[in-house]
Amino acid sequence: MNRSSILLIYTGGTIGMKADGVDGVLRPFDFSQILSEVPELGKFACKIDYEVFSPLIDSSDVEPGMWQRLASIIFERYDEYDGFVILHGTDTMAYSASALSFMLENLSKPVIFTGSQLPVGAPRTDGKENLVSAVEIASAKSPEGKAMVPEVAIYFGSKLLRGNRSTKVNSESFEAFDSPNMEPLAQAGINIRYNDKLLLPVPDAPLRLHKELDTRVSILKIHPGITPGVVRNILLGEDTRAVIIETYGAGNAPSNPWFLDLVRQASAQGKILVNVTQCFAGTVDMSIYANGKCMEQCGVISGRDSTTECMLAKLFYLLGAGLDNESIKKKLSESLRGE
Numbered sequence: 001m002n003r004s005s006i007l008l009i010y011t012g013g014t015i016g017m018k019a020d021g022v023d024g025v026l027r028p029f030d031f032s033q034i035l036s037e038v039p040e041l042g043k044f045a046c047k048i049d050y051e052v053f054s055p056l057i058d059s060s061d062v063e064p065g066m067w068q069r070l071a072s073i074i075f076e077r078y079d080e081y082d083g084f085v086i087l088h089g090t091d092t093m094a095y096s097a098s099a100l101s102f103m104l105e106n107l108s109k110p111v112i113f114t115g116s117q118l119p120v121g122a123p124r125t126d127g128k129e130n131l132v133s134a135v136e137i138a139s140a141k142s143p144e145g146k147a148m149v150p151e152v153a154i155y156f157g158s159k160l161l162r163g164n165r166s167t168k169v170n171s172e173s174f175e176a177f178d179s180p181n182m183e184p185l186a187q188a189g190i191n192i193r194y195n196d197k198l199l200l201p202v203p204d205a206p207l208r209l210h211k212e213l214d215t216r217v218s219i220l221k222i223h224p225g226i227t228p229g230v231v232r233n234i235l236l237g238e239d240t241r242a243v244i245i246e247t248y249g250a251g252n253a254p255s256n257p258w259f260l261d262l263v264r265q266a267s268a269q270g271k272i273l274v275n276v277t278q279c280f281a282g283t284v285d286m287s288i289y290a291n292g293k294c295m296e297q298c299g300v301i302s303g304r305d306s307t308t309e310c311m312l313a314k315l316f317y318l319l320g321a322g323l324d325n326e327s328i329k330k331k332l333s334e335s336l337r338g339e
C-alpha cells in the first residue's frame with residue numbers, strides 16, 4: 001500500500017516563535033525548533049515534506065501576496081501530496097483560510113490550517129496537539145480511499161472548522177476559533193469524529209487556481225456617533241469598488257437622511273455594498289426592521305450569515321475574476337465553497 005504524503009508549509013506564527021533575549025517579545029524562529037519539539041511527526045506512517053517561508057512572519061503581516069504564494073505552491077505540488085498542512089499565526093488565520101478556499105476551486109484534498117496560542121517550545125504548548133492532529137486529518141481517507149476533508153479547514157483546540165466559516169474568538173484560550181453559524185466538521189477526542197453530513201463532497205472536476213485578487217474593498221463598522229465624514233470617506237472612497245457594511249443585529253443601520261443618502265450615492269456610483277452583521281452568530285435579514293429595509297432600498301445586498309473575513313476574501317476573489325456587478329451580486333448570494 002502506498003504511504004500517504006503530506007506537505008507541511010510553515011509561514012510563521014506563535015507556534016514557532018521564541019522570546020527575544022533582548023526585549024522578551026515573541027518573534028518568529030526557525031523551523032528546526034518545531035521539528036525538534038515535535039518528534040511525534042516522525043511517528044506517522046505518512047511521509048511529510050516541508051516548505052518553509054522566508055521570512056517567517058507574525059500573521060498580522062499577512063498580505064494577499066502570501067495567499068497567492070500559498071495557493072500557487074499547493075496548485076503546483078498538488079499531484080505529489082495527499083494533503084497540505086499550513087502552519088500560520090492565529091491573528092489572520094481565518095482570513096487566509098477564507099481566501100484559499102476561494103482561490104482553490106474543486107479541491108479534492110485537505111488544506112488544513114493550524115497554529116498555536118503558546119510556542120511549541122513552551123511546557124504547556126497547545127502547538128503539538130494542534131500540529132499532530134492536523135497532520136492526521138490531512139492524511140485521513142474515507143473507506144473508498146478518498147480524502148475525508150476535501151476542503152480548506154482550520155484545526156484548532158480539538159475542533160476542525162470550515163475555513164471560510166471560522167473566526168478567531170479568543171486571544172488567550174486554547175479554543176481560539178469557532179464557526180458560530182456552523183457545527184465543527186470534526187471533533188478530536190480519543191478518536192477524530194468527522195461530521196460526514198457537513199463535509200464537502202469530493203468534486204469530479206480538476207483543481208483550478210484563481211490567483212487574481214482585487215483588494216479594493218473597505219469595511220465600514222457602524223457605531224453610535226459615527227460621523228458623516230467617516231462614512232463618506234469609506235463609502236465614496238475613489239479607490240473602493242465594494243464596501244462591507246458591518247451593521248447591528250439582523251442588518252440594521254441608522255435611518256437618518258445623511259447616512260442613507262451616502263449609501264444611495266455609493267450604490268449609484270456602482271459600488272457593491274454588502275450587509276454583514278456585527279453579531280457573533282446569526283444572519284442578516286433586512287426584511288425584519290424598517291431600519292434594515294431602508295438599507296435594502298438603498299441598494300445594499302445581504303451578506304446573510306457570512307463572517308467579515310469570508311466576505312472580504314469572497315469580494316477580493318469575485319472582483320479579481322473581472323465579473324460585472326450583476327454577476328458578482330448573484331455569486332454573493334450563492335454558496336461557492338460551502339460558505
Ligand code: ASP
Nearest residue numbers: 013014058059089090091
Ligand atoms: N501574532 C501571532 C500571529 O498571528 C499570534 C499567533 O500566532 O497566535 O502570528
